Amino acid sequence: MSADEAVPALAVEAVSHRFGARAALDGVSLTVPRGRFVALLGPNGAGKTTLFSVVTRLYANQHGRVALFGHDLRREPSRALARLGVVFQARTLDTDLSVRQNLLYHAALHGIARRAAEARIATLLDRVGLAERRDDRIRTLSGGQARRIEIARALIHAPDLLLLDEATVGLDLASRADIVAVVRALVREEGLSVLWATHIFDEVETTDRVVVLHQGRVVARGLAGALSEPSGSLETSFRRITAGTDAGRRVA
Amino acid sequence: MSTTAPPAALKGRLDAVGYGICFLGIVRRELLRFFNQKERFFSALVRPLVWLFIFAAGFRNTLGLSITPPYETYVLYEVYVVPGLAAMIQLFNGMQSSLSMVYDREVGSMRVLLTSPYPRWSLLFAKLAAGVAVSVIQVYAFLAVAAFFETDIPWRGYALALPAFLASGLMLGAIGLFLSSLVRQLENFASVMNFVIFPMFFASSALYPLWRVNESSATLYWICQANPFTHAVELVRFALYGAFNPLACAVVAGTGLAFFALAVAAYDPGRGLLARRGGPPGGAA
Numbered sequence: 001m002s003a004d005e006a007v008p009a010l011a012v013e014a015v016s017h018r019f020g021a022r023a024a025l026d027g028v029s030l031t032v033p034r035g036r037f038v039a040l041l042g043p044n045g046a047g048k049t050t051l052f053s054v055v056t057r058l059y060a061n062q063h064g065r066v067a068l069f070g071h072d073l074r075r076e077p078s079r080a081l082a083r084l085g086v087v088f089q090a091r092t093l094d095t096d097l098s099v100r101q102n103l104l105y106h107a108a109l110h111g112i113a114r115r116a117a118e119a120r121i122a123t124l125l126d127r128v129g130l131a132e133r134r135d136d137r138i139r140t141l142s143g144g145q146a147r148r149i150e151i152a153r154a155l156i157h158a159p160d161l162l163l164l165d166e167a168t169v170g171l172d173l174a175s176r177a178d179i180v181a182v183v184r185a186l187v188r189e190e191g192l193s194v195l196w197a198t199h200i201f202d203e204v205e206t207t208d209r210v211v212v213l214h215q216g217r218v219v220a221r222g223l224a225g226a227l228s229e230p231s232g233s234l235e236t237s238f239r240r241i242t243a244g245t246d247a248g249r250r251v252a
Numbered sequence: 253m254s255t256t257a258p259p260a261a262l263k264g265r266l267d268a269v270g271y272g273i274c275f276l277g278i279v280r281r282e283l284l285r286f287f288n289q290k291e292r293f294f295s296a297l298v299r300p301l302v303w304l305f306i307f308a309a310g311f312r313n314t315l316g317l318s319i320t321p322p323y324e325t326y327v328l329y330e331v332y333v334v335p336g337l338a339a340m341i342q343l344f345n346g347m348q349s350s351l352s353m354v355y356d357r358e359v360g361s362m363r364v365l366l367t368s369p370y371p372r373w374s375l376l377f378a379k380l381a382a383g384v385a386v387s388v389i390q391v392y393a394f395l396a397v398a399a400f401f402e403t404d405i406p407w408r409g410y411a412l413a414l415p416a417f418l419a420s421g422l423m424l425g426a427i428g429l430f431l432s433s434l435v436r437q438l439e440n441f442a443s444v445m446n447f448v449i450f451p452m453f454f455a456s457s458a459l460y461p462l463w464r465v466n467e468s469s470a471t472l473y474w475i476c477q478a479n480p481f482t483h484a485v486e487l488v489r490f491a492l493y494g495a496f497n498p499l500a501c502a503v504v505a506g507t508g509l510a511f512f513a514l515a516v517a518a519y520d521p522g523r524g525l526l527a528r529r530g531g532p533p534g535g536a537a
Contacts (some may be wrong), residue, residue, distance in 0.1 A: 056367045060521040078266050081369040090360030094281070096288045101281070108277020109368040111270025153364075 007070040008163040009034045009193035010055065015064035017050055024050040026216040027064070032161065032195050035218075037187045039204045039224065040197040041238060044215035048197040049089055051192070051213065052165045056086050068161060082110065085159030087150050089166040089197075095139040099130065102138060103153055110157035117156065124152035128182060144175025151182060161193045168200060176203070201235045210234075213243045266369060274370050275378045282382035286389070296345065296390045297397065300337035304398060307387075308333045320461055322495040327404065334395070334403045335489035336458025339395055342387045342421045343481060345506045347449050349383035350428030354435050366519075373516045380429055380512070391417055394402035409492040416491035420484035420502070423508035427480075433518030456482040457489075480507040 107117035206225035
């Protein structure tokens with residue numbers, strides 16, 4: 001492994017962020033190794049979205065450091081953001097525009113020339129199974145289809161790290177399974193690094209790395225299988241940890 | 253998508269060419285949205301046309317106008333009011349653009365824009381320019397309709413006024429951009445409309461010459477003089493008749509730059525108002 005390959009896809013080091021008197025993040029540290037799927041678990045209000053806002057540079061971190069592939073987000077924001085794809089919790093597609101127009105817009109935001117973008121759109125729509133909806137307006141798509149388009153959009157500039165913030169919230173079981181399958185295939189087949197924020201335990205596999213965020217702090221981390229012990233259920237362990245009985249536990 | 257050897261073309265470019273692609277993409281998206289919303293186009297046209305054909309017709313015989321630059325003779329009230337109504341389109345459009353920024357932030361699509369790798373000021377400038385492009389289309393559509401009703405603008409005035417429309421559009425858009433950073437929720441925007449648009453429009457030279465205002469209230473006259481929208485109107489008025497108003501140009505340029513700088517600071521991820529004024533827009537903490 002070269003020195004460059006040893007640099008993690010995402011390194012969050014002792015990041016804190018306050019909104020007035022309220023601490024949304026308090027000394028959060030985590031890493032996403034290259035080519036790995038990391039699940040960020042946390043109840044509503046844990047600070048997941050704030051963490052995503054900091055990592056995507058919507059807000060600058062007030063304390064600590066964030067680096068993507070070794071590029072410090074404060075000192076080299078362009079190089080860092082160029083390697084990042086994001087699926088936000090809120091729906092962010094323009095409902096008045098077509099699928100293709102939305103994707104072309106996003107390609108332009110990353111400086112991709114039109115011809116390359118058109119070819120990429122065809123490939124990605126095939127991948128998410130929506131090639132036939134290319135010219136349909138977003139408002140005609142179902143929630144699950146729109147989410148798949150958002151994933152295609154996040155991949156259009158060939159990012160090396162994909163962040164997904166509660167990407168399956170509000171979707172039916174089949175749509176959720178589709179989206180998880182698409183993302184896991186990207187990790188497995190193309191070596192994409194993924195940070196997947198969720199509070200749905202079914203989406204986490206035992207071999208996944210898990211970081212548990214609670215009240216703005218990392219209260220546990222490790223492999224999902226190890227974190228699930230001794231109850232054998234990740235959900236039970238999570239409830240115990242976030243109830244404060246096991247705060248600060250470190251596994252693996 | 254691959255971490256090993258992605259095609260270089262898909263990685264985008266972080267140079268001037270890449271920014272040019274990004275800039276055109278943002279402008280194109282705003283134009284697409286505009287043309288997809290036909291009712292927006294017609295409502296933007298109806299507002300000034302109602303003012304021109306109803307309000308101006310009513311005032312025609314009651315409001316006397318002396319010869320004031322850039323006019324070289326007595327003009328009908330309809331002629332006087334056209335530059336102000338064209339600027340009104342830009343005023344409403346500037347505020348509508350900021351309204352769409354608040355909406356974009358609430359629904360989250362603003363986040364997509366701000367995760368582009370290009371500098372934030374350049375993204376905001378592209379957004380501003382996109383709004384100006386939309387407003388200029390509306391202005392010329394209005395002028396085209398108004399031309400059928402004795403508005404008496406020389407042909408070359410339409411071309412000479414283009415830089416003035418661009419400058420005034422940038423200034424009004426920059427004010428709207430800054431306001432959008434102050435407004436946290438869409439509901440609060442109605443008060444901004446009441447406290448910004450109407451005072452700016454009525455306390456200006458758009459509807460009546462300022463010497464008339466001075467005759468009734470010197471205080472109001474100075475308020476109108478301090479209003480940057482007055483100077484936007486005068487810049488446009490002079491340009492439409494082939495003249496240049498250096499004071500108006502300086503005020504418009506200075507105000508536009510000042511508000512754009514404020515907007516860039518407000519949207520700055522480290523120092524900006526968004527980072528300090530509460531949780532992330534469009535999502536739970």
